[in-house]
Amino acid sequence: MTSTNSANTNAQPTFPNSYAEAQKIGVFRAFSKTPVLALDSYINGGKAVSTPSGKIEIYSLSMAQKGKDWIFNPNVKGDYITAIPMYQPTWDGYEDEDTKDDYPLQLAGYHTKGRTHSSYHNVPWLREAAEDAVWMNPTDALGRGLRSGDKVQMWNERGTVELPVRITPRVAPGVVALGQGAWYQPDIARIGRSGHPIDVGGCINTLTRYQPSPLAKGNPQHTNRVQIVKA
Amino acid sequence: MKMTQQTQYGFYFDSSKCTGCKTCHIACKDRMTGLVRAKDDVMNNGVANLPGIIWRRVYEYGGGNWSQNVDGSFEQNVFAYYMSIGCNHCSEPVCVKACPTGAMHKRREDGLVQVATELCIGCESCARACPYDAPQLDIERKVMTKCDGCSDRLAEGKKPICVDSCPLRALDFDTMDNLRAKYGEGDGHIAPLPSPSITSPNLIIKANRNGQPVGGSGQLLNPAEV
């Protein structure tokens, strides 16, 4: 039980003993007694921060070192590390000349309220409550003759998905957005414009690129250019 | 002796708090499935989907425009907000008036509007009449269903499950007298709700700061979800 868990012994306010007690308390709030100051030991305590110089660095020595020592792919636009924070034009980015004609829209993924990553995608009530549609600005929809609820195909060189479109001013012109986590469901009988089976599950990973980011070596999940037409 | 209605229940909804998370929608559906499909063999058949039957609907309403400056940058005045609506157990329930069999009725004791399933012929007259889309047809059973005000929970001294489930505490339910004492008359109804003059709904609204007048310039942004 939460209240008897040793990790919670010193919790303030004390944890309730039962669910009924918790319900009576209602919202459980914990306030910290002192204001929290970021880098307090550096600012007020005279201690060094964990950079090579011990100071807050605008020119980062460690980034400079990484940028010099690590191996990058010169064929991957934006695959480098700089010592000073700066804007790096990248493959499939807003300024990428190679993809901007074929794939004029930038696609971003987001966490939909309809599931937790891919968990619970199979719950029909949730699929009904939160529509899996790609969001598109009215100006982009106009040129494509699209209306909310139309089924569209969205593709780039990595794959093709088929799903409904939602026309909404809540996304910027030139940008489309799709909740991540839907389950991949290839229709092997139909090959999309990308040359792959059409993913009728609407999984964003069908369109993302397996290209680690320069520093974190993370997934560049939101770096995608796509084209969309009515299915 | 002529019976007069002693009590009228109703809802309070705070659109400045609602995040559109739809916990209310799902909690309501969970209880509803137990009510209308209780005899289903859940262990073998799973929980019924009841597609299209949504007693509490969360409307996403928004509008505004984008314009481009000469330097290519954009300006926008986009807004959006949510409205969580079940049935308003109206004082002038047009659904009751439209029902040819008397199945749709308003209870004398508490003003809740419910369907007497055994009288319902599934003609959908109530659904066509209601400007809130509250009556929802159960296609399999061919009967109308709707928000019953969680009357079983009220009898146990509890609030409706939609109210209790809301993580933002955006909903409340009580007698209209108690709600008025607590919240006053509210800010009046906002889009996408229809004019309250049609059915005299028992619903007090606290408006979102972007709340648009009834019939406003925005639009329903999630038609597929309601």
Ligand code: SF4
């Ligand atoms: S909201 Fe609709 S269904 Fe409910 S009482 Fe009013 S008119 Fe009838």
Ligand code: SF4
């Ligand atoms: S009162 Fe009960 S039936 Fe009505 S919307 Fe809320 S949870 Fe659903």
Ligand code: SF4
């Ligand atoms: S549970 Fe509350 S916050 Fe979430 S959609 Fe319903 S009313 Fe809004």
